[in-house]
Structure formats: C-alpha cells, structure tokens
Amino acid sequence: MKMHGIDRDRHVIHLHCLWIVGCVASSSLPSGPLSISSPVGSQAILPCKWKSQLDNVPVCHILWQTPDAPVFEQNGEQRWQASEFEGRLEVPGEKLWEGDCSLILRDVQFGDVGLYESFMVVDRKRRKRRVFIQSVHLSVYDHKSKLSMGMGEDLVLTLHTPQAMRVVFQGRNSTEWKVLWMRGDGKVNGGRLEEAEGVVVLRGLRLDNSGTYKVLDSHGLSVSTVKLTVEEVAKTQKIIHIQDKPVGKSTVYRSSSLLIVFVLLISPLIQHLV
Template identity: 90%
Template sequence: MKMHGIDRDRHVIHLHCLWIVGCVASSSLPSGPVSISSPVGSQAILPCKWKSQLDNFPVCHVLWQTPDALVFEQNGEQRWQASEFEGRLRVPEEKLWEGDCSLILRDVQVGDVGLYESFMVVDRTRRVFIQSVQLSVYEHKSKLSMGMGEDLDLKLHTPQAMRVVFQGRNSTEWEVLWMRGDEKVNRGHLEEAEGVVVLRGLRMDNSGTYKVLDSHGLSVSTVKLEVEEVAKLQKMIHIQDKPVGKSTVYGSSSLLIVFVLLISPLIQQLL
C-alpha cells in the first residue's frame, strides 16, 4: 500500500510540473498573427523579434515559411529564397544580430497574400517559433474627371504589370489596350514611359474603367475615368458672366440725364 502511495504522489508532482512548464511556454508565445496590409508594388515589413524568447543565442539562423513551403532562410552570409520571391526578400544581417529578424518584402504582389511564420534554428536540429504574420495586399483604386484632349497617365506601380484593359462606360466587354513587349497589341493605343502608360488626346468614348493586370491576371490598379466635354465647360463659364443688354444701356442713360439736370443751375450761376 505504501508503494502505491509513493507512485501516486510522484504522478501528481509530475503532472504539476508539466502544467507549470506548459503555462510558462504558452505565456512566451505571441497571442496570434500580426496583421500587415500593403498596396501592390510597395514594400512590406513582416515583424520578428527573437531576443525576447532566446537569450545568448550563438548563431543567427532564421527561417521564414508559409503553411505550404519554405520561403526564406538565412544563416550568416548564406541566404536562400523561393523562386517566386527571387530578389525581393531580405533580412538585414546587422539587425538580425541585434534581435530583429523582420523580413523585408519588396514589390509586394497580390499573390503574396497569406500567413508567414518565422523560426530561429538552434543547434541545426531544433527550431524555435518566433512570430506569425498575416499579410494582405490591396490594389490601387482611383476616380478621375478629365477634359477632352487631355492626356491620361496610368501608373503601372510594379515591374510585374503586364497588361492594361479597358471597359467602356456602356459596355460589358474588356479590350486589351496595352501588353508589355507586344507591339502588335499596342498599335499606338497607349505609349509606354517610365513606370506609366499614356493615353493621349482623350475623347468622349474614352470614358470607362481601366485596369492594370499582373502576369497572373490579378488586378494591380483600377481607374474609373469620366471625360468631360470642353464645350460644356465653356458654356458654364459664359453663363456665370453678367450679360450687357438694353436695360443696362437705358439705366445708364437715365442716370446721366438726372446728373445733368442737377448740375445745370450751378453752371448758370457761374456764368
């Protein structure tokens, strides 16, 4: 009976220790993903601080991954990144040693949306979870009102922009106006400049919706354009001007007659 009592006490102590360890471990973990929102083509910083969870860490070996795959890995001067992020990811080494393992993502794309998790690798075998970040990406949207004959500049926002499509105000179909590197499609509809495409000499039938799309057909930006007729604008200006008519002339003549009658006695006295 005594042995059973000792075993029972050891079991209770063991469970109590596990409960304490569980509470300490859970309290050190972040409560949930950090939410980051960024427009297409901009730079996003996915936050990560490792010193709050690891002290006196001898090697800075950081991993970033999504639920599906490894995205980025850095161990000293050795770096690796997934092909779809090639040239767009980095963790500054000087900040990494200071405890900042934040991932810098350049030229953010709609396809980058998702959950990212960071880990520090200990002794090449054990990974310690640091932070999860939920990244959302949104397109650029704008409404413009311009006059006939003006030039429309459509900003591309990212080197990944591949097409510009147009839907007329009274149409349900989309027309391709510009495609990167395809002269046959462009045919002078839009002129490409540095980071923009230009539609020159706006007409009334240019009113409608313009979309910039990336290589996956995802929307980079949406511009809704209303082209105003210049004649209407000029007509509005003329209406605001006060017209000169017969009533104005007659009024001026009457005032002149009254003035002459008032000063004529004075003139006679002087003579």
C-alpha cells in the same frame, strides 16, 4: 463540521491558485499570427523580434517558411530564397544582430498571400533546434481610384509592378473589355498610347474615353482599377462667359438713365436762353 469547512476553504484556495497559474502561463505563450495587409506591387515588412524568445546566440541563423515550404534562410553571410521569391526577400544583417529578424518582401504579388512563420535555428552542443519566433498572415489588395478630367488632358495609368501585363478598357455604356496595351506587343500599343517607365499614358482625352480602366497581371488579376469621367471643358468656359453678361447689360442701362436725367434737367435752361 469545522474541519470540513476548513478543507472546503483550502480546496477553493487551491483551485484559485491553479487558475492564476494557468492565466500567467497562458499569457507567456506566443500570441496568434499578426495580420499584415499590403497593396500589390509595394513593399511589405513581416515583423520578427528574436530577442524576446532567446538570449544571445553565437550565430544568427534565421528561417522563414510557409506551411508548405521554406521561403528564406540566412545563416551568417549565407542566404537562400525560394525561386518564386527570387530577388524579393531580405532580412537586413545589421538589424538581425540587434534582434530584428523582420522579413522584407518587395513587389508584393497576389500569389504571396498566406501564413509565414519565422524560426531561429540554434546550435547547442552539436544539436540544432528550431525556436519559433512569430507567425504573420499576409493579405494583398489592388489599387482603386476615381478620376474626373477634362477633354484634351492626358490620363496616366500607373502599372505598380513589373508583373503588370495588360491594360483593358470598358466604356461607360458598354459591357465589352478592349485591350489598350500589352507588354511587348507594339501592334496593340499604337495610337494615342505611350509607354514610359512604370506608366502607360493616354494622350488627348475625349468624351468617349469615359469608363473603367484595369491594369492586369500575368494571371489576369486586377492590379488597379481606375474609373474615369471625362468632362467637356468648353462647356464650363461657356458658362463662365454667360455669367459675365448681366454685369455688362446693367452698366449700359445705368449709363442711359443718367443721360436721360441730364437732358431733362438742362432742357428748361436751353429754352430760357433761346
């Protein structure tokens, strides 16, 4: 019986040790994908640190890919990026040797949403192998704002990205969307609309300009939404003027009362002299 108890205790200790080893091993495994969120048209940084996975490497050969295809590769001075990302991707070389293989993605678009994985390509004994570094999930959202402006002011709509193609407007009491601006179309861009670098300006707001303005990209997706309320500035000024009137009236009444009291006081004196 005693030996049976000892065996049972050894079995429990063995299971406990296996559980500890399993916990330690699982803690050393790469974690799940990081989540990065970015507004459309801005710059996103997909983090990557290769020194946590590798020792010194003779050449920094970094590869970024989606589950479908490679998007960026850099091997020393040689760089390549997929056509849909042309001119928008970079891994700074000066930081790469320090262990930072983060991918900079400029002018983020809705089509960039998804999972990205980074690998270091290691050449050891004429055999290349890919070492997984990090996975990052990128999500993209549009810009939203509410504005309250006065009549006669100018509404400045930021386009946020060179991919912005149209500005549409829906009046407060309307269900119809009207195209106010279209890139490269001078016929649409007439009237009070002016196009400047990265913005569209609506001059001299009127009350009927209250409503919703949307900037749309080439796919018709909303880059930004602005809900505008135009207030009649003249009414506000009139209210301020009306509030000033009681002050003036009370001054007149006070002056009249003092004059009556003065006359009543000197009347007996005048009668005595007469």
